[in-house]
Amino acid sequence: MPEPTISIPVTSEDPKKKGETEDKPEQADAAKKKGDEAEGENLSEEDLQLKNELEMLVERLKEPNTDLYRPALETLRTLIRTSTSSMTSVPKPLKFLHPHYRDLQSIFEKWPPSEDKSLFADILSVLAMTYSDIEPRGTLRYRLLSASLRSSASPLSDPGSWGHEYVRHLAAELGEEYNARVLGEEPEETPANEDKEKAEGQENETKVQKKPVEVIGTMDALRALAMECATFLLQHNAEPDAVDLLEELEMVDRIAELVDENTYERVCQYMIRCVSLLPSPDDRTFLRTAHSIYVQHNKFPQALSLSIRLSDQELIRRDFSTPANPLMKRQLALLLARAQVPKEWLISPDMDEESELPQDLAECLGNAHLSEHFREFGKELGVLEPKSLEDVYKSHLENTRSTAAANVDSARGNLAGTFVNAFVNAGFGNDKLMVEAEEGSSWIYKNKDHGMMSAAASLGLSLLWDTDVGLSHVDKYTYSSEEHIKAGALLATGILNSGVRTEADAAMALLAEHVTNKSVPLRNSATVGLGLAYAGSHREDILQLILPQVSDDGLSMEIASLSALALGFAFVGSGNGEIASTILQTLMERDDKQLEEKWARYMILGLALVYLGLQDASDATIETLKAIEHPISRQAVILVETCSYAGSGDVLKVQAMLHHCDEHIVKTPKEDKDKEAEKDASEEPQDDTFQAFAVLGIALVAMGEEVGSEMSMRTLNHLMHYGEPIIRRAVPLALGLLSASNPQLPVMDTLSKYSHDNDLGVALNAIFAMGLIGAGTNNARLAQMLRQLAGYYYKEPDCLFMVRVSQGLVHMGKGTITINPFFADRTTMSKTAVAGLLSTLIAFTDAKGFVLEKYHWMLYFLVTAMYPRFLITLDEELKSFPVTVRVGQAVDVVGQAGKPRTISGFQTHSTPVRLGTTERAELATEEYIPFAQVLEGIVILQKNPGYEKEDKMEL
DSSP, X not given: OOOOOOOOOOOOSSOOOTTOOTTHHHHHHHHHHHHHHHHHHHSOXXXXXHHHHHHHHHHHHHSSOGGXXXXXXXXXXXXXXXXXXXXXXXXXXXXXXXXXXXXXXHXXXXXXXXXXXXXXXXXXXXXXXXXXXXXXXXXXXXXXXXXXXXOTTSOOOOGGGGOHHHHHHHHHHHHHHHXXXXXXXXXXXXXXXXXXXXXXXXXXXXXXXXXXXXXXXXXXXXHHHHHHHHHHHHHTTOHHHHHHHHHHTTOGGGGGGTXXXXXXXXXXXXXXXXXXXXXTTHHHHHHHHHHHHHHHTTOHHHHHHHHHHHTOHHHHHHXXXXXXXXXXXXXXXXXXXXXXXXGGGGSOTTSOTTOOOOHHHHHHHTTTTHHHHHHHHHHHHTOOSOOOHHHHHOGGGSOOSOGGGGGSOHHHHHHHHXXXXXXXXXXXXXXXXXXXXXXXOOGGGGSOTHHHHHHHHHHHHHTTTOHHXXXXXXXXXXXXXXXXXXXXXXXXXXXXXXXXXXXXXXXXXXXXXGTTOSSHHHHHHHHHHHHHHTTTOOOHHHHHHHHHHHHOTTSOHHHHHXXXXXXXXXXXXXXXXXXHHHHHHHXXXXXXXXXXXXXXXXXXXXXXXXXXXXXXXXXXXXXXXXXXXXXXXXXXXXXXXXXXXXXXXXXXXXXXXXXHHTTTOSOOOHHHHHHHHHHHHHSXXXXXXXXXXXXXXXXXXXXXXXXXXXXXXXXXXXXXXXXXXXXXXXXXXXXXXXXXXXXXXXXXXXXXXXXXXXSHXXXXXXXXXXXXXXXXXXXXXXXXXXXXHHHHTTTOHHHHHHXXXXXXXXXXXXXXXXXXXXXXXXXXXXXXXXXXXXXXXHHHTTTTTTTTTTOGGGGGGGGGGOEEOEEEEEOTTSOBOOOEEEEEEEOOOTTOSSOOOSEEEEEEEESSEEOOTTEEEEESSSSEEESSSSOOEEEEEEEOHHHHHHHHHHO
């Protein structure tokens, strides 16, 4: 085997400076010798003996007798490996051998290739750790050189045999070397001997050699070494280090080969937490790798949860069909129902068209028993009794300045009461104003015109998820002679079917015929109702029914835009090309005047929802939008881009949105206003709606990740100080989106401050955002703030109306319903929930044009985000089965050593229990085994067969 040529940079410990005399090195040697003697006096007898022994071994390597080499190297290896050190000091053999490192390098160069030389290189690799500042990546270089000198018959020792610190050092150098090669950084050449003196004499001589002298070992060798290091790290509780190393070398998917039953859980947890910090496509690679590890270890709920995050139809079908246990299948069906995954995804394409899922699975997938479980939950909590408006308002506690103020606008007050009653009693189906009102005295008739529509639609919210009883209550209003009541009844039909799928398919049967009705309210109600009822279903019959309305030039922008929005709801996150191309075509064909209407924003929102969470899949659509020569193009690009990266935490997208907010902030200075007045008069005012969308986009992208959310809150605070009026009005809405159903004190206080803003638009949105952050929490502090605002704004009907709506939101479902879009321990985003929240917030970017005018029914868009905040445990017969659980604040334990507690400040309850947004539950005993990985929502339990045996053994 030919001897590899290695040139080592010769760098003395005190390199010559310019103008040094020839006798300086001799003086330095004398000083060094004197220092060594002084150091020797301070050493203990044991250390002195070790130092002398090491020096003798080095001298033996210099001798010509080759028979002495092997014993000397073996002794050196043994001394280095068996040395112990404290956490803060260098091992003594390395410390004593440090001055001899250069001599050992020189000796190494002269040796011919052999097994001895390989062992020598291995030892030098360890010693190079002490020279890492002068000779970077020396440890790795000698390790690779040692491997190249070995014969296949005698493999190199495991890197872990040199200790944990050596492996960590090697791992760090592997990453550096890989990046240097991938980025094309060629190693610097060492100056030739004849130029060495000239190089040393140059001014500002570089003391540190920054790159290895030459590339040793192939990329395959680097990867093989990385796998060895990762194996060691995994065996020694350093899972994050192993993942980081393999990610650095772009081979993280291979960690699946190394994990076992003891390490896989910690590896997967760390990888999943890293996802929001990684750029695309690394984030998806991490998710797929964690998914394959979970599948290897038969952890189907965890695997399915990741498949849902990936929106991969093939993976979801495979994960759902793999387990043989029928109870596990039911649990997976419940998880899919929570995520609103289309049922059609679960049927394999090679199966017969007529083949259907078993009835028990179809019921679980359709949330058929959700209403039943929810009411049982309400009964356990003692909140079944309906609440009146006064129970919510608590007017006697309001600091109202005038007793007559309450009747400033009775119609507006009644309308507010409609929404409060609907939100507070949502899902219980027994409110006094609507469901159980006596014939002819229904609250509907205490409203007028469009108020009647919202009142009739509120029936759907009170009877939410109850498709059997609900339809019979709503049905009588569909025969009303009053157009608005009939329209409200159609919308109610869509609302109460939201999130629930039944064989009857009532919403389609009742609403389809009205989609082409000549009456605009009826047509819009039926269209939006279908969108809400079938949100996330991806049903082709809905597409065929509604899509022609989008492309029909003869229809108004209102009808076309709401049709696009309904399709956005039904096909949220599907990437459906037919819908996208139709909406794009419509945007190109409609004239400028129509595109300038307020409704156009819902047309582009429908397009954006189709790409929700699909990241770069929307690139082609964005490029097409840029070609449209109209201001709406910019709004559309922002909405589509932010929806595509919703919940991803992508900092680059957040920065891009901030750049949009940065525009037009500098106003014309006062002294120049007169000069510019004539010029400005001739120019049309530029549309700045895109800035409001950009602010919402910041929250939309950042909300999936805690650190990003916190940082974006500070950013929004800056925008509030320095932004344009349109930006300032959108900031409270963005805060509401970031903290939906999660009333954190800093956000509460910030919104409370904004609710007193001089700009009534800002105040109005801040009041609504207070309702969003407290939705379904019964937060006492928020309730008190809103009561104070009711007194403060008693002369402002718009703000007072919004205060009442927010009071209804805070007490939503009597504190049992959440609108937070994240579930499964806040790791998975519900696309239908995001669609509902975003559609509602878009209405508030022009509150006076929508919610405060005659389109207040848009508040019902929130229904797709509403879901019970409960934990219900079921037995093997799917009957409610109370067990003892501990509920406390969730603690992030990823990467922590040992088995730390996952909750803090817990209380023990019997199920069913109410869970807060940041709370987590765990079973108090091991008597039962849950089929779900996260105790949240509906969980099926199985008796632990080993539990009784343990009890008997103790007895």
